[in-house]
Amino acid sequence: MDRRFFLKASATGAAGLAVSSLVSGCGMGGGMNSSSGVFLNTGVFTRPFFTPPELLGTVNGVGRKVFDLTMQTGTEKFTGQGITNTMGINGNFLAPTLRMVDGDNVDLNVTNQIGQTTTLHWHGMRVPSNMDGSPHQEILNGTTWNAAYSVNQKASTNWYHPHAHGTTAPQVYAGLAGMLIVDDVETLALDLPKTYGTDDFPVIVQDRDMTTDGTFAYSTTHMEIMQGKKGNTILVNGVIDPVLDVPAKEVRFRLLNGSNSRIYTFKLDGGRVFKQIATEQGLLASPVNLTSITMSPGERAEIVVDFSALQGQAVLFQDASSGISLFKANVVASTIAATTTPAILTTLAPLQRNQAVRSRPFVLSMGQGNVYINNKQMDLNRIDESYALNDIEILDIQNTSNMDHNFHIHGAFFQLLTRNGAAPSVFETGLKDTVYLPANSRVEAIIQFTNHTANAAAPFMYHCHILEHEDAGMMGQVIVV
Numbered sequence: 001m002d003r004r005f006f007l008k009a010s011a012t013g014a015a016g017l018a019v020s021s022l023v024s025g026c027g028m029g030g031g032m033n034s035s036s037g038v039f040l041n042t043g044v045f046t047r048p049f050f051t052p053p054e055l056l057g058t059v060n061g062v063g064r065k066v067f068d069l070t071m072q073t074g075t076e077k078f079t080g081q082g083i084t085n086t087m088g089i090n091g092n093f094l095a096p097t098l099r100m101v102d103g104d105n106v107d108l109n110v111t112n113q114i115g116q117t118t119t120l121h122w123h124g125m126r127v128p129s130n131m132d133g134s135p136h137q138e139i140l141n142g143t144t145w146n147a148a149y150s151v152n153q154k155a156s157t158n159w160y161h162p163h164a165h166g167t168t169a170p171q172v173y174a175g176l177a178g179m180l181i182v183d184d185v186e187t188l189a190l191d192l193p194k195t196y197g198t199d200d201f202p203v204i205v206q207d208r209d210m211t212t213d214g215t216f217a218y219s220t221t222h223m224e225i226m227q228g229k230k231g232n233t234i235l236v237n238g239v240i241d242p243v244l245d246v247p248a249k250e251v252r253f254r255l256l257n258g259s260n261s262r263i264y265t266f267k268l269d270g271g272r273v274f275k276q277i278a279t280e281q282g283l284l285a286s287p288v289n290l291t292s293i294t295m296s297p298g299e300r301a302e303i304v305v306d307f308s309a310l311q312g313q314a315v316l317f318q319d320a321s322s323g324i325s326l327f328k329a330n331v332v333a334s335t336i337a338a339t340t341t342p343a344i345l346t347t348l349a350p351l352q353r354n355q356a357v358r359s360r361p362f363v364l365s366m367g368q369g370n371v372y373i374n375n376k377q378m379d380l381n382r383i384d385e386s387y388a389l390n391d392i393e394i395l396d397i398q399n400t401s402n403m404d405h406n407f408h409i410h411g412a413f414f415q416l417l418t419r420n421g422a423a424p425s426v427f428e429t430g431l432k433d434t435v436y437l438p439a440n441s442r443v444e445a446i447i448q449f450t451n452h453t454a455n456a457a458a459p460f461m462y463h464c465h466i467l468e469h470e471d472a473g474m475m476g477q478v479i480v481v
């Protein structure tokens with residue numbers, strides 16, 4: 001990855017714009033929901049949208065795709081002014097987009113140069129538990145961890161980030177996160193937008209609590225740990241207020257809520273309709289027309305926006321929850337062939353409730369200034385649950401607290417059966433690995449661990465993906481036997 005690529009993208013913004021806007025009020029796109037009360041986002045889009053470079057891997061002599069990743073420290077000027085100490089992978093902030101194909105055998109050489117212990121977790125990848133990058137696969141500073149696995153799952157938009165015991169939140173916040181896109185033959189054959197950086201864009205949405213010169217440093221009060229760390233500035237692929245030229249045709253956006261704790265409700269200005277085509281673990285059976293989509297940390301969604309009739313116009317991507325406009329898409333003449341998103345995308349054969357051998361409760365709760373799952377806090381030396389390989393089970397996930405949480409499990413995907421006792425929205429019946437649980441809510445999902453067992457030396461994790469909660473112990477461990 002060319003480190004200058006990112007520097008170029010973020011340094012060309014109009015210096016001072018965000019600051020002058022802050023001084024004069026709360027900016028044109030202003031909202032007042034952040035912890036600091038005022039957003040640095042201005043509602044004026046001057047910085048180029050940054051598309052992280054793709055890393056395709058290098059095929060070695062025995063046909064394995066090799067990816068060399070260096071986790072490193074760096075600095076970044078997010079508004080062109082103050083200098084922030086950051087972390088990135090093969091660069092100063094964020095990471096290249098890894099690209100793999102179902103059936104690939106991959107070797108990932110992960111070198112830790114961040115000055116502290118870390119791990120690198122492939123969120124959404126169904127890999128052997130000892131290659132998962134969980135807290136049990138520590139990478140000491142100055143060492144290299146070799147993760148090797150076979151890709152065996154549907155085309156999907158995944159991501160990778162540290163999962164170190166107790167320090168995940170600050171490491172992700174510093175910039176250690178990237179997308180990992182899996183392709184497969186079925187999906188590549190569909191008439192979907194698929195030209196990366198032209199009609200197919202990653203959209204990593206993160207918030208940071210910035211000072212007026214555009215710098216940030218992770219720190220938390222106990223209140224912020226309980227409520228989740230929320231920032232006053234929302235970045236897309238590491239850039240504040242970016243503008244993107246999109247072709248006047250269908251364009252695919254791979255949305256990732258990469259924030260530590262903020263929950264977004266993404267929409268287009270004017271209530272424009274878009275199509276959701278995929279959930280975390282792959283395509284929906286058919287596209288679903290939506291005007292907004294709510295996503296909690298760690299969740300992904302692929303959407304298609306049809307700009308065919310909008311050449312010369314601009315469309316804003318917004319977060320309805322904060323009132324902030326995230327980026328602007330200027331619709332320009334298309335130089336590539338039109339696509340027509342098919343009405344049928346794939347065949348999903350949902351697992352059925354009557355196939356389940358049991359329903360297993362996961363209660364997310366808070367009390368005495370702590371966060372719990374099933375009244376327990378994370379203990380690396382305790383196994384909390386044991387699954388039988390290939391058994392079908394129901395996850396009965398209940399948030400009994402007055403605060404929002406979510407639930408992510410490694411090693412398997414699930415599909416929602418119910419949300420608060422009713423049928424879930426169609427788009428929640430897709431293949432998922434992370435699900436939002438608003439305060440005092442409950443979901444039932446159906447799950448099956450296949451392919452990989454997991455023993456006590458390398459269990460799979462389940463946890464709240466609000467990273468402050470995860471670090472505070474809202475996590476447990478499963479073995480698969």
Ligand SMILES: [Cu+2]
Nearest residue numbers: 405464466469
């Ligand atoms: Cu939580």
